[in-house]
Amino acid sequence: MTTPKRTLKATHITMAHGAGGKAMRDLIEDVFVGSFDNSHLNALEDQARIDLAELQRDGNRIAFTTDGYVVDPIEFLGGNIGALAVNGTVNDLAVSGAIPKYLSCSMILEEGLEVAQLRRIVDSMRAAADAAGVAIVTGDTKVVPKGKGDKIFISTTGIGVIPEGIEISASRVKPGDKVIVNGWVGDHGAAILNARGDLALDVELHTDCQPLHELMQVMLKACPDLHAVRDASRGGVATVVNEFAETSGVAIRLYENAVPVRTEVRGVCEILGLDALYFANEGKLVAVVPAADADAVLAAMQAHPAGKEAAIIGEAYEGVAGRVVVQTGFGGERILDMLVGEQLPRIC
Amino acid sequence: MTTPKRTLKATHITMAHGAGGKAMRDLIEDVFVGSFDNSHLNALEDQARIDLAELQRDGNRIAFTTDGYVVDPIEFLGGNIGALAVNGTVNDLAVSGAIPKYLSCSMILEEGLEVAQLRRIVDSMRAAADAAGVAIVTGDTKVVPKGKGDKIFISTTGIGVIPEGIEISASRVKPGDKVIVNGWVGDHGAAILNARGDLALDVELHTDCQPLHELMQVMLKACPDLHAVRDASRGGVATVVNEFAETSGVAIRLYENAVPVRTEVRGVCEILGLDALYFANEGKLVAVVPAADADAVLAAMQAHPAGKEAAIIGEAYEGVAGRVVVQTGFGGERILDMLVGEQLPRIC
Secondary structure, rough: OOOOOOOOOOOOOOHHHHOOOOHHHHHHHHHHHHHHHHHHHHOOOEEEEEEEEHOOOOOOEEEEEEEEOOOOOOEEEEEEEHHHHHHHHHHHHHHHEEEEEEEEEEEEEEOOOEEHHHHHHHHHHHHHHHHHHHHHEEEEEEEEEEOOOEEEEEEEEEEEEOOOOOOOOOOOOOOOOOOEEOOOOOOHHHHHHHHHHOOOOOOOOOOOOOHHHHHHHHHHOEEEOEEEEEOOOOOOOHHHHHHHHHHHOEEEEHHHOOOOOOOOHHHHHHHHOOOHHHHHOOOOOEEOOHHHHHHHHHHHHHHHHOOOOOOEEEEEOOOOOOOEEEEEOOOEEEEEEOOOOOOOOOOO | OOOOOOOOOEEOOOHHHHHOHHHHHHHHHHHHHHHHHOHHHHHOOOOOOEEHHHHHOOOOOEEEEEEEEEEOOOOEEEEEEHHHHHHHHHHHHOOOOOOOEEEEEEEEEEEEOEEEHOOOOOOOHHHHHHHHEEEEEEEEEEEEEOOOOOOEEEEEEEEEEEEEOOOOOOOOOOOOOEEOOOOOOOOOHHHHHHHHOOOOOOOOOOOOOOOOOHHHHHHHHOOOOOEEEOOOOHHHHHHHHHHHHHOOOOOEEEEEEEEEEHHHHHHHHHHHHHHHHHHHEEEEEEEEEOOOHHHHHHHHHOOOOOOOEEEEEEEOOOOOOOOEEEEEOOOOEEEEEOOOOOOOOOOO
16 A cells, blocks of 8 residues: 555645645545555546456456435444445445446535545545455545535446356346345434434444445355346335336235344334335345245355345245235235335435 | 336426435436436446447457536536536546547436426436437436535546557656647636626627547547647646646646637636636647647647647646746746636536
């Protein structure tokens, strides 16, 4: 690691840090290059240059994805907006079967943001990038006047390589397929709600923010023919399952009792009259796998730290195309719709 | 072109349009997919998948770059934030010599934004993408509450392919090299200032927002060994030339009389006591070329619509490393520093 240039004297972000001149250069060299530190970024060109031959070692297609992060508050138990911005995009790559490789980072800072807080967020991004085996190779910084933004918004964009033979798509769900989730559902949503202080609960709720690229490779080893996988972030497990049912033209049934939900999260849901199936997650995926491979995939997941609490939570069947139902603990069934209206604003 | 699903009934953006549920889906399918319309995006997967073989037809390296756009106002003479967000990233790819290929788009919308205005911006993005030969293949939309953003922020990230043999870098400027700009300097900065209504001038000032990928290929044909090229957006020509001088460890002299500045822009500068060399551009590049090739490159540029007013505006020389001086019309010289502090906030 090169020694960062400690060129930034300011304690708070000013409009000058987004003006393209010397102050911006100091911010970039000290905070961003100082932390992300890789040969692509350190060159300070306006674009990173990546050898196609290097990408081709892992496959013949790239996955390309982007996400904006506007979570409020920007720091919370178990993570912050920076860790989220890296893991979220890493996971959007990972669920296609891709091996995550390179990230870009576009920051929109609000005038007045504390530089110390920005450093913490950027350092979390670096740590998350290291854990996921990716490098943040290009970026941009803008500053908006106080009251025209909200501390920090981050957009990350990722490139990964999809190994040959993998065809994961929301359109490939077949009747009979099993639906698997890799652990506790709703942790992130509950953690953010609690961090806002609105709940006044005496519980510690941590985000589940984690990278899923290793877990995905373990799952693909157990079953190279995973049909559909998505990470269940904004909109939760309910939204992903609805997207699968609609895109594939099948019906999906979930078993309420089989969905892993922590007692504390269940408590938050009961207080607010909300359903954990709609709660955001930042380290959870929903996978649809051929029935014959379901047990093998489940076992492989449970053997990995990111899938210890994995569970089969439902199955696809020939029914009304696009319909999702939940079999409740009492044996009844209710329809689980796409989220209508707004449940939890700025959850990611 | 597929017929867009006119699923969006709302006239203004609400928090529900960023909540991950049905309202967001309607917004995406109607406004974004309806306009951008390409097979990658239409699949509505969480990531686009791109064949490496397709990229390899044009070269063996990709360029990868990102930029955030927060310009205020979001619509102005000759363009809007959408056209800027596409052309800006296309140009960051183009100046590396890359052929722009794919873009991602992350939108942060403020609650209350008029849907009709969003449609205009998105349609401008599509038009700009078509003009640059790129497709917007993946995206994300977030909504922040009224007063926590400012109408619309856009982050675009681009992938382009660099043809073999091209090595353009800010570090390759050599003493004797000529500095060329492709036309009128400062139009965008002046247009935005005027659009804000602060100047109360009775002139029409248009942004110069345009793609530079074709011009770059024309220049490379005239001289495959272009040394350094950057687009002179935020911070203007002065900032780019300072970056070249610093990175390459040379001195650069500009000839004030040779820099093309429109009379109207010159007028704005005089009123405000500002220097057009620091004004933002959105369709201007600064190229440093070997002296022997300068006339050929200049002629090639002038034969292309994006380079009609191109001019040789300076040269590199062996002097104080990193120093940039301007030879004034009166024969004197002044130092042209990096921009210190803030000149024009939210210019792009």
